[in-house]
Each structure stands twice: as structure tokens, then as C-alpha cells.
Amino acid sequence: MQVFKVYQQETLKYFHSIAILLFVTVGVSAQTKTDTTETKKKPTSFVPTGVRVGTDLIAIGMTRYVDSYKGWEVNADVDFSRYYLAVDVGSWSRDYDNGAEIYSNNGNYFRIGGDVNFLLKDPDRNMFFLGLRYGRSKFSESLQVNKIDSMWNNNPVNERYSNSNSNGSWFELTTGIRVKIWKVIWMGYTARLKFGLTTNEDGNLIPHDIPGYGRTDKNVAWGFNYQIFVRIPVRRQQ
Amino acid sequence: MEFGLKAVNLSLQPRVSTMKKATWFIFLLIIIASCLNDPDCFRINSNVIGISFRVMGTGKSDTLRMYGVTTQNTDSTFYRNTAATGIGIPLDFTTTESEYLFQTTRGDYSIALKYDVNVQFVSEDCGSKYVLENLETTGHTFDSIRLVSRTPGTTAGGNIEIFRCPRTDTMAVAFRQLTLSGTTKSSQALVVETNGITPDFTGETLYGGEKVSIVYLPVNLDVDKHAMVIDFDQVEGGLRKLDLNYTLTETQRYRPCGVQIFASEMIINAVESQYAFDSVGFVLNETNSSIRSVLDPFDPMINIYRCPDLDIAGIYFRNRQDRADSTVSLKSVTVNFQTTNYAPTEPTTFIRVPLNKSATNTTVTIEYQTGKIETLVLSYTATPITRFRVACSDQNTLFTNLAVVAQGTTLVGSQVPNASLQSIPTRNIEIFP
Structure with a gap:
């Protein structure tokens, strides 16, 4: 039953991932066709028109209201026609204590990659994108176990396990929107499908949570940012 | 050729609609995905190894009858009074070595195991889980073992195969009823009541007064090409005889087993008509060849058929x-x-x-x-x-x-x-x- 549940969850996740991609792709494909028929083709300029810098509101909210979490994340992107270079930098730490086990971690991370905007002709440059990221994290974590295992002759387990300055890297498939709210203020969200995690811990502690990636006990992880941006124009939009 | 402008839809409504739909769709998916992220605390430790029992040579599954499996790491006894072809036992994750004692009908055996213990925090509710790896055997008293997989799991997988030496002194004989259904002839297992089966070289009566469909009979390994006569004193049908010849070969096929005597090239001799069964034949293997060598485990190698009572x-x-x-x-x-x-x-x-x-x-x-x-x-x-x-x-x-x-x-x-x-x-x- 346990195996089935895990399998079901994994299947659902993959289904969701594919469903999102299909939804966005089909919707955007239809949109792109409409755009093509509506307007004359202009020469494409790959010179950036602005830099958008923002932060993740969810991280700020969690830091304020979730005792076990502290973190922040800064996001930036710059446009090259319909293509965007995107960079995220952040940090988080988590602390859990259930009496018998105390877990804590902290670390910094960055992500770098590109987005493709599928709303080409929007006059406000609102954005509906698909993208790819490479993420890398440097983190430390520790687990203190103080418990007695009744199965094994009531052997007391008093051990401290840790990983120091470990690295983790992964890839992300991203999708989301960016909407101009007022003048240079933009908002948007990014949904992340994280996969391909590799870590280099060398102790007996298997990473539980990697800053920037999240929990490691599944092959695929979800991430979500709700962001506010300031867009600094560097060139007038044509 | 027309020089007019095409009517185009300049409204942003389709885009806004699409974005709204996408917003809600993705938002709901995130909610669902976040719910699925709750870990399940049931059976989270990866410390269970699967052990299967096999017979050397054929590699077929072997049934081991156990009084119990114990380890010094716990007071618990696993598989008390159990007959099984495979078991799964947990390893002690509070240490990196465990020794298990198997008390069986064939005697006591032990196996010593070594492994690495890793730990991973799961959640505040579940605590930590232990993940074992790099399993190795450091000693055993079984005839032979093979490490198949070095990674224990949350349930019993195929980690270790334990082999025993084949027994060469026993063969299985099955009773079968010839059947005819319409025009299709076949046979099915038959339960017969015997007064006793007596090999001539032992004089000991087996299965006296029992109802049996398969009998396990001793093979005389003392004399080469010796005719073995077995009296089947059936309640139905009276005295019957099975007269066998075979060739004995003394050799070391499996190093842990040393030199053994194997019976092969078996033939069924004709007996006096009053002692003959209705029909006797060797069982065929997958390639439709007669099984004429004594093989362990003891699947029937000879079938004794009874004619159908069609009247x-x-x-x-x-x-x-x-x-x-x-x-x-x-x-x-x-x-x-x-x-x-x-x-x-x-x-x-x-x-x-x-x-x-x-x-x-x-x-x-x-x-x-x-x-x-x-x-x-x-x-x-x-x-x-x-x-x-x-x-x-x-x-x-x-x-x-x-x-x-x-x-x-x-x-x-x-x-x-x-x-x-x-x-x-x-x-x-x-x-x-």
C-alpha cells in the first residue's frame, strides 16, 4: 500500500508537470498564431530594453510567520527580444526540533537560465514564459538524534550527524507570468519543476533539505515564487 | 488583388483570459502538489534484507523449515515455526554489524552481516529514517551464499541467496489418474491409500496406512547399477513393484559439498504382470526429455498412472x-x-x-x-x-x-x-x- 501511494504520488506529480506544460504550450501556441496573423513582421532587435529586479514575497512571508524557516530570494532578468536571461540568488535556513531529533540547515544558492516569452505583442510587455534553470547551492546541515529504539534492545541512539559546506546542483523547468502593475512595478509568479539533483555530501547524513531546491526525498520537487519586481528601462521599447 | 486592410482583433481580452486561466490552473496545481509533499511515516527505514533459499545445481527454490531466526540485537524471534522459500529480516540500524542465527529442522546456521548506516531527517512528525547500504557478509555457516544486492530496502528484496548442497539419495514418485473427458485424454493427481512402501535395500516400510499422492523414496547409493525394487502394497489393487536401474557417479560437482554420489541414466524395468502398475513413466522436463537423474529439490521424476474407470x-x-x-x-x-x-x-x-x-x-x-x-x-x-x-x-x-x-x-x-x-x-x- 505504501509503495502504491508513493507511486501514485509520483505519477500525479509527473502528470501535473506534463499537464502544465501541455496547457501552457497549447495556449501559447494558439496565442502566437493569432499574433502572427494580426501584425506585420518587424525586424527583431536583441538589444535589451530593461532590467527587472525583484524579490520573492513568499520567502519574506515565511520568514515572518513560519518559525522553522528563514530566507530570502532576489530575482532578476533582462530581455533579449522574446528571450530573457534570468538569475536568482537566495538563502534559506530551516530548524526543526521534535524532542528526539534536532535538524537545522542553512545555505546560499543561485539559479541561472533563460525564459522564453510567448506574449510577444503585448504593449506592456507582460510576460507568459517557459524557461530552464541550472541551480547550485552551498549548504551545511546537522542532525542531532537523542532517542531509544525499542526494537533493538532499547539501544540509546545519541549521535550527531552533519554535512558541512556541501554542494548541490539541479535543473528546473519553469513557467509563470510577469504583469506590469504600475509604472516600473511588476508582479508575477514562477512555478518550478526541479529535477536532476546531485549532492556531494561525504558523511552519513543524507541531505533532507537543500536551500534553493527543497526536500530531497523525491526525485522531482516543486517550487513556487510570488514575486514583486522593479523594472529599470535601459532603452526605449520599439 | 485587394488592397484593403484585414479586419484584426485588437482586443487584449483573449490574452487576459488565457493568463487568468493559467494563473488559476497553476495556483491549484501548486496547492495539490504541496499537499502531496507530506511524507508518510509508515515503514520509512531502509533496513530490510530479503533472503531466498535455493538448492545448488538446479538453483530452484528450497523450502526451509525454521524454528526461528534470532539475533543478539533484539529479543524478538523472527519466523517462528515457519516454512518458507524466502524471508525478509530487518537489520539493526543502531549498529553496523548484525549476526543472525537460523534454527531449522536441518540444524542451526548463522550469517554475519556488515553494512553502512546513513540517516536522513524526514519531518518533525516522522523524525529520522535510516538508510542502510554497502551490505556485505563477513561470515556464515550455510553451505554457500551469494550476495545479490548490497542495498537493503523498506521491504524485502533480493539481497542474499542461500544455497544448500543437493541431496542425492532421495527421489519423488507421483501417483496420477489417467482421465478421459470427451475425446481428450489427460491425467490428474491421484490420492492412493497404501499399506506401505518397502525398498528392498532398507527393509523399512514407509507411508504405512497413509493416503499419498507423492512419495519420497530413498535411492540406494551404495551399489552401482543396482536394481531397486519397491513394493507398493496398495489398498486398491494389491501388491505392485517398481524396479529401477541407474548409474552411480561419484564426483565433486560443488566445492562446498565435497564429493557426492549422483544417480543418473535411470531406467524402469519390466516386472511380472501381476505386480505391474497400469502405466509407469518418467516425467518430462521443459524440453520434453525424460528426467532420468535424481534432482534436488525433489520434484516427481516418475509418474505411476492408474487407468480410468470408464465403465x-x-x-x-x-x-x-x-x-x-x-x-x-x-x-x-x-x-x-x-x-x-x-x-x-x-x-x-x-x-x-x-x-x-x-x-x-x-x-x-x-x-x-x-x-x-x-x-x-x-x-x-x-x-x-x-x-x-x-x-x-x-x-x-x-x-x-x-x-x-x-x-x-x-x-x-x-x-x-x-x-x-x-x-x-x-x-x-x-x-x-
């Missing part, structure tokens, strides 16, 4: 009121071409009587303990057939079109649910006394 009709007594089977006490049951009394000694719901293959009808006379007598005249078509010709030459008659042509005055409405006599006891006729 036996089953007559069932039924209650007139509720049409259910009725139990009757009988004094005698006879047929018009024999003097044998076919009445069971105990109260019964049915009788089995032979039909005369040399005639087109048979009269059955039934006398109850109460003194009442009934007669039943059965007609049929008796057709000579050639199936089982060699083994069952005197029973090659197929009875079909069975019908009740006359019945005693106390019998009313006799029925024929099955008008063909089969080799397996069949409900051919139902009578309502």
Missing part, C-alpha cells in the same frame, strides 16, 4: 421434496452381469456401478436396509476406443447416450444429468426413491 456410472439418491441429495443405507447393489455387491458399508448419497460393455443395457438392483428392493435398467451406447491402448487395453470402451429405460415402481422421475461416463467420478443418474 463406472455414478448413481445419486435424491429427496423428492427438496431435490437435495439423500442419504440411504444399503444392503446390496448388484448388476445383472456380475455377482459383486457394490453397496457401501456406510450410509451414502451415491453408488458407483459398472456397466456391461458387451451389452446395450445393464440392470442395477438396489436393496435397502429396510428390505425394499428397486431395479433400474440403464441403456447406453458402448463404443470401443483406442486411447490408453497400451496401458489400459481391457478398458477401451466409451459409454455414451446413457438413459434410464425402466425403473422399479417406487422410482419416479429418474434423471440423467450426464449421459457420458467419465474417468472422474461423475453424477450420471439421479434417482428419487
Whole structure:
């Protein structure tokens, strides 16, 4: 039953991932066709028109209201026609204590990659994108176990396990929107499908949570940012 | 050629609509995904190893009968009084070494294991889980073991195979009933009651008074090419003999087992006709070749067949009121071409009587303990057939079109649910006394 549940969850996740991609792709494909028929083709300029810098509101909210979490994340992107270079930098730490086990971690991370905007002709440059990221994290974590295992002759387990300055890297498939709210203020969200995690811990502690990636006990992880941006124009939009 | 402007939709409504839909869709998916992220605390430790038991040579599964499996790491006893071809046992994750003692019907065996223990925090509710890896065996007292997978799991997988040396001094013989259903001949397992089976070289009587379908018999490994005669004193059929010849080879096939004697090239000798079974043959393997070598585990290598009773009709007594089977006490049951009394000694719901293959009808006379007598005249078509010709030459008659042509005055409405006599006891006729 346990195996089935895990399998079901994994299947659902993959289904969701594919469903999102299909939804966005089909919707955007239809949109792109409409755009093509509506307007004359202009020469494409790959010179950036602005830099958008923002932060993740969810991280700020969690830091304020979730005792076990502290973190922040800064996001930036710059446009090259319909293509965007995107960079995220952040940090988080988590602390859990259930009496018998105390877990804590902290670390910094960055992500770098590109987005493709599928709303080409929007006059406000609102954005509906698909993208790819490479993420890398440097983190430390520790687990203190103080418990007695009744199965094994009531052997007391008093051990401290840790990983120091470990690295983790992964890839992300991203999708989301960016909407101009007022003048240079933009908002948007990014949904992340994280996969391909590799870590280099060398102790007996298997990473539980990697800053920037999240929990490691599944092959695929979800991430979500709700962001506010300031867009600094560097060139007038044509 | 037209020089007009095409009408285009300049409204942003489609885009806004698409974005709204996408917003809600993705938002809901995130909610669902976040719910699925809750870990399940059930059986989270990866510390269970699977052990299977096999026989060297054939590699087939072996059933090990265990009194229990114990380890110094816990007071618990695993698999108490259990017979199994494979087990899963947990390893102690509070240490990196464990030794398990197997107490079995064949003796006590032990296996020592070493492994690495890793730990991972799961959640505040579940705590930590232990993940074991790099499993290795540091010692054992079994005949042979093989490490298949070095990674324990949350449930028993295939980590270790334990092999035992094959036994070469035992063979299995199966009793089977030849059957004929329509025109299809086959056989099925047969339970026979024996007064005893006595190998001539041991003099010891085995299976005395037992009902068996497979017997495990000793093979004489002392004398090369020695004829082994076994007396099967069956309750049904009397004394029968199985006379075997085989070649003995002394060799070391498996290093842990040392030099062993193997019996092969077995042949079944003809015996005097009064001691012969209806039919005897070697079991065929997957390639349709006869299994003529003694192999462990002891799957039957010889089948002893009994010819089908194609001339036996089953007559069932039924209650007139509720049409259910009725139990009757009988004094005698006879047929018009024999003097044998076919009445069971105990109260019964049915009788089995032979039909005369040399005639087109048979009269059955039934006398109850109460003194009442009934007669039943059965007609049929008796057709000579050639199936089982060699083994069952005197029973090659197929009875079909069975019908009740006359019945005693106390019998009313006799029925024929099955008008063909089969080799397996069949409900051919139902009578309502």
C-alpha cells in the first residue's frame, strides 16, 4: 500500500508537470498564431530594453510567520527580444526540533537560465514564459538524534550527524507570468519543476533539505515564487 | 488583388483570459502538489534484507523449515515455526554489524552481516529514517551464499541467496489418474491409500496406512547399477513393484559439498504382470526429455498412472421434496452381469456401478436396509476406443447416450444429468426413491 501511494504520488506529480506544460504550450501556441496573423513582421532587435529586479514575497512571508524557516530570494532578468536571461540568488535556513531529533540547515544558492516569452505583442510587455534553470547551492546541515529504539534492545541512539559546506546542483523547468502593475512595478509568479539533483555530501547524513531546491526525498520537487519586481528601462521599447 | 486592410482583433481580452486561466490552473496545481509533499511515516527505514533459499545445481527454490531466526540485537524471534522459500529480516540500524542465527529442522546456521548506516531527517512528525547500504557478509555457516544486492530496502528484496548442497539419495514418485473427458485424454493427481512402501535395500516400510499422492523414496547409493525394487502394497489393487536401474557417479560437482554420489541414466524395468502398475513413466522436463537423474529439490521424476474407470456410472439418491441429495443405507447393489455387491458399508448419497460393455443395457438392483428392493435398467451406447491402448487395453470402451429405460415402481422421475461416463467420478443418474 505504501509503495502504491508513493507511486501514485509520483505519477500525479509527473502528470501535473506534463499537464502544465501541455496547457501552457497549447495556449501559447494558439496565442502566437493569432499574433502572427494580426501584425506585420518587424525586424527583431536583441538589444535589451530593461532590467527587472525583484524579490520573492513568499520567502519574506515565511520568514515572518513560519518559525522553522528563514530566507530570502532576489530575482532578476533582462530581455533579449522574446528571450530573457534570468538569475536568482537566495538563502534559506530551516530548524526543526521534535524532542528526539534536532535538524537545522542553512545555505546560499543561485539559479541561472533563460525564459522564453510567448506574449510577444503585448504593449506592456507582460510576460507568459517557459524557461530552464541550472541551480547550485552551498549548504551545511546537522542532525542531532537523542532517542531509544525499542526494537533493538532499547539501544540509546545519541549521535550527531552533519554535512558541512556541501554542494548541490539541479535543473528546473519553469513557467509563470510577469504583469506590469504600475509604472516600473511588476508582479508575477514562477512555478518550478526541479529535477536532476546531485549532492556531494561525504558523511552519513543524507541531505533532507537543500536551500534553493527543497526536500530531497523525491526525485522531482516543486517550487513556487510570488514575486514583486522593479523594472529599470535601459532603452526605449520599439 | 485587394488592397484593403484585414479586419484584426485588437482586443487584449483573449490574452487576459488565457493568463487568468493559467494563473488559476497553476495556483491549484501548486496547492495539490504541496499537499502531496507530506511524507508518510509508515515503514520509512531502509533496513530490510530479503533472503531466498535455493538448492545448488538446479538453483530452484528450497523450502526451509525454521524454528526461528534470532539475533543478539533484539529479543524478538523472527519466523517462528515457519516454512518458507524466502524471508525478509530487518537489520539493526543502531549498529553496523548484525549476526543472525537460523534454527531449522536441518540444524542451526548463522550469517554475519556488515553494512553502512546513513540517516536522513524526514519531518518533525516522522523524525529520522535510516538508510542502510554497502551490505556485505563477513561470515556464515550455510553451505554457500551469494550476495545479490548490497542495498537493503523498506521491504524485502533480493539481497542474499542461500544455497544448500543437493541431496542425492532421495527421489519423488507421483501417483496420477489417467482421465478421459470427451475425446481428450489427460491425467490428474491421484490420492492412493497404501499399506506401505518397502525398498528392498532398507527393509523399512514407509507411508504405512497413509493416503499419498507423492512419495519420497530413498535411492540406494551404495551399489552401482543396482536394481531397486519397491513394493507398493496398495489398498486398491494389491501388491505392485517398481524396479529401477541407474548409474552411480561419484564426483565433486560443488566445492562446498565435497564429493557426492549422483544417480543418473535411470531406467524402469519390466516386472511380472501381476505386480505391474497400469502405466509407469518418467516425467518430462521443459524440453520434453525424460528426467532420468535424481534432482534436488525433489520434484516427481516418475509418474505411476492408474487407468480410468470408464465403465463406472455414478448413481445419486435424491429427496423428492427438496431435490437435495439423500442419504440411504444399503444392503446390496448388484448388476445383472456380475455377482459383486457394490453397496457401501456406510450410509451414502451415491453408488458407483459398472456397466456391461458387451451389452446395450445393464440392470442395477438396489436393496435397502429396510428390505425394499428397486431395479433400474440403464441403456447406453458402448463404443470401443483406442486411447490408453497400451496401458489400459481391457478398458477401451466409451459409454455414451446413457438413459434410464425402466425403473422399479417406487422410482419416479429418474434423471440423467450426464449421459457420458467419465474417468472422474461423475453424477450420471439421479434417482428419487
